[in-house]
Amino acid sequence: MTVPAFLRADLSASPQARPAEPAPVRLAHNELPFPPLPSVVAALRQALTDAHRYPDPAATRLGRRLGELLGVPESDVVVGPGSAVLLQHLVQATCTPADAVLFGWPSFEAYPFVADVLGVGRRAVALDATGGHDLDRMLDAVTPATRLLIICNPNNPTGAVVARQRIAELVDAVPDHVLVVLDEAYREFSPAVDGVAVLRAARRANVAVLRTFSKAYGLAGLRVGYCIAPGPVAAALRKVTLPFTVTAAAQLAALASLDAGDELAGRVREVVTERERVRAALESMGRPCPPSHGNFLWLPSVPDADAFAAHCASAGVHVRAVPGEGVRVTVGGVGDNEAFLRAAASFPGGWHRSGAASDRTAWRED
Ligand SMILES: Cc1ncc(COP(=O)(O)O)c(C=O)c1O
Incomplete structure (x- = not known):
């Protein structure tokens, strides 16, 4: 064509x-x-009666609730229409065409896709023979152009995890121009994985954690996820986000799901x-x-x-x-x-x- x-x-x-x-x-x-829990279906019904209204563009109630649950300021929580879209927003907030993202491979197929669509560079570092991230080689692969170093934890598709201590060491070792992104879409299946704890400890400024309601919460069809990131990163994310992309139905269903923990x-x-x-x-x-x-x-x-x-x-x-x-x-x-x-x-x-x-x-x- x-x-x-x-x-x-x-x-x-x-x-x-x-x-x-x-x-x-x-x-x-x-x-x-x-399928969704009855309490979630009830919340969805409620949302449908208000379908003629735009949703809260800041997802205020959901962001506040997540902040309370995770022990972070409400301003550090950014709700978006799925964590993959939030990843795209993180790339938009950090990378110009001269910059690049770095990730392990094989991993979530959105990483190279988002980089290519946004016209930024990318570098994939092979996983080790066990299917785990090779953090030393990833650190060696950082260049002056690297802006995001993404760790999928647990990794899709290999299922391997990086221990919390190793994540903390990585976050402390990257140079100042690199933001470490922890994609924790599956962390509820492996609760020892907790990038938010790494972020909270020592109030680290260079780590962002992506989580989603699509997997363990069973709301994939509603499109809602969130990013926990220190103030300046969260503020930049909000600047690149179009308003009203998280529907009221998704916001209410996520809140009902948190109630049904x-x-x-x-x-x-x-x-x-x-x-x-x-x-x-x-x-x-x-x-x-x-x-x-x-x-x-x-x-x-x-x-x-x-x-x-x-x-x-x-x-x-x-x-x-x-x-x-x-x-x-x-x-x-x-x-x-x-x-x-x-x-x-x-x-x-x-x-x-x-x-x-x-x-x-x-x-x-x-
Ligand atoms: C590692 C990883 N991150 C993010 C996502 C996407 O999640 P969401 O539905 O929140 O966009 C997936 C979906 O398969 C995934 O495997």
Whole structure:
């Protein structure tokens, strides 16, 4: 297709959103397998009666409540339409086209995507052989152009975590021109992960924590997440944000979810129990599957990720292939997980033992 002269030529290489695949078993998006709680549905009904009004652009009640819960000033909480959009806002608030973001790889696919769409530089540093972030090599990869160093913790798709002490050491070691971004979309599945504690301790000024209601809170369809960041960072985020992007429905549902913390914690425990059951079942079939701290499992040893995903799809199970790296599968309800295990067991291709960096092709460091 010829690119019209008024469009950015570099966008022709960027991927577009894929239409949702209508699979009977959805294990490709790291969603929660439970519908919203009745109290959340009631809050949504209430919000619908006010649908002719714009929402509170500052999400004041939700921001205040989060600030109280997390022990940070309300002004350090920025609510946005999902944590991926907040990441985009962080890049907009920190990077010019001469600057760059740095992240581990494989990791959340939005990192290179956001950098490319905003026309800023990016550098990916290969994870270590266990699927964990190699913090020393990431520090070595910082240049004068680096503005954001992103750590996905727990990491999507490998499920590995960086311990809190190591995060604190990293934050203290980066030069002044670098903001460390901790993407904690899955931290409720691994509560020891707590970047907000790192931020609060010693009142660190160079760390921002992204969290979301999409995963453990089960509100992916409503689009609401938040960033905890020290005052100047939070203020800059607010300056690059369009008003009214977080609907009143999303704000009220998030507040109702915070009120239902115990019920939601029970759901998280169920997912974690299933995660360990499915992992053990895979290992016992001779399918290597490292420990995961998210609501998903990672299969680094599938030699042809696309073929494996296509095989699962033919059995009605939608999983996420990361070509050249492995396959990520969300932990769903028991029946869905059983359907996945049957598909995995019947995959005709062989599996190999290592998913080492040297085997990787899709996202070499650049
Ligand atoms: C690591 C990570 N961060 C952020 C997100 C996106 O979250 P949200 O729905 O809040 O935009 C995802 C979604 O898959 C994710 O895996």
